[in-house]
Amino acid sequence: MNDISKPELETLVKLQEAETQIVRLKAVLEKVEKEKIKLSAKLKQFGNALEDNEKNLLKARTACRDIEQEIQVVDQRIIKSNEKLRMVKTNKEYQLFLREVDDSKQRKDALETELLEHMDEREKMEQIVQASEKEYHLLKDQIEAEQTEMDQQSTDDREQLEEYLDQQNDIGKHLDPALMKRFLRISKMNQGLAVVGVSNEVCLGCFMNIPPQLFIDVQRGDSLISCPQCSRILYYVKE
Numbered sequence: 001m002n003d004i005s006k007p008e009l010e011t012l013v014k015l016q017e018a019e020t021q022i023v024r025l026k027a028v029l030e031k032v033e034k035e036k037i038k039l040s041a042k043l044k045q046f047g048n049a050l051e052d053n054e055k056n057l058l059k060a061r062t063a064c065r066d067i068e069q070e071i072q073v074v075d076q077r078i079i080k081s082n083e084k085l086r087m088v089k090t091n092k093e094y095q096l097f098l099r100e101v102d103d104s105k106q107r108k109d110a111l112e113t114e115l116l117e118h119m120d121e122r123e124k125m126e127q128i129v130q131a132s133e134k135e136y137h138l139l140k141d142q143i144e145a146e147q148t149e150m151d152q153q154s155t156d157d158r159e160q161l162e163e164y165l166d167q168q169n170d171i172g173k174h175l176d177p178a179l180m181k182r183f184l185r186i187s188k189m190n191q192g193l194a195v196v197g198v199s200n201e202v203c204l205g206c207f208m209n210i211p212p213q214l215f216i217d218v219q220r221g222d223s224l225i226s227c228p229q230c231s232r233i234l235y236y237v238k239e
């Protein structure tokens, strides 16, 4: 048990008040940062989905264009075969060019069927991209608004944190460095709560009863007393 003056104990209580705010603000700021990262990741996920859909649409468009071009080529072939048909001299030639025309027409039919399927796909993808773009922009606006609000709040919180850190620094100047060190060590061990009141013989840090003799010492307030259970520095709170 170290001897301590009443003003020193009061200083420790003030130090704790600042520490409590510092710990709270740091936790809030950390949570906001995590939330911001989560929102960015969510937006990126939607952005990636949109990109995938756009790629699929591009593929569907290319497939349609390729088939349309092939149909044009087949059409040209049919025209040429028909021209040749008009100028045939032998039955053999006639049969040959006729088969050419038939083959080309069959190929064209197959291509047209294929084109219809790809056009359906293209239409479907256009609708998906449209919906996906709308969804993405809505989400982007929403997330950006949320992040702006968070940034504003964080700026305020950071200013407050600076104030409390300055305050703690000032308080520390009036405190024995060894006591300050002890305070910081206990605070670190106890999630930022190093100095707690005792009310009704109960430590308000761990809510355990403290022995009656120790309670009397705490009430007297002329020595530094730690809670036997949680090691926090104790001070007396009038009931």
Ligand SMILES: [Zn+2]
Pocket (backbone or CB within 6 Å): 203, 204, 205, 206, 207, 208, 227, 228, 229, 230, 231, 232
């Ligand atoms: Zn305790």
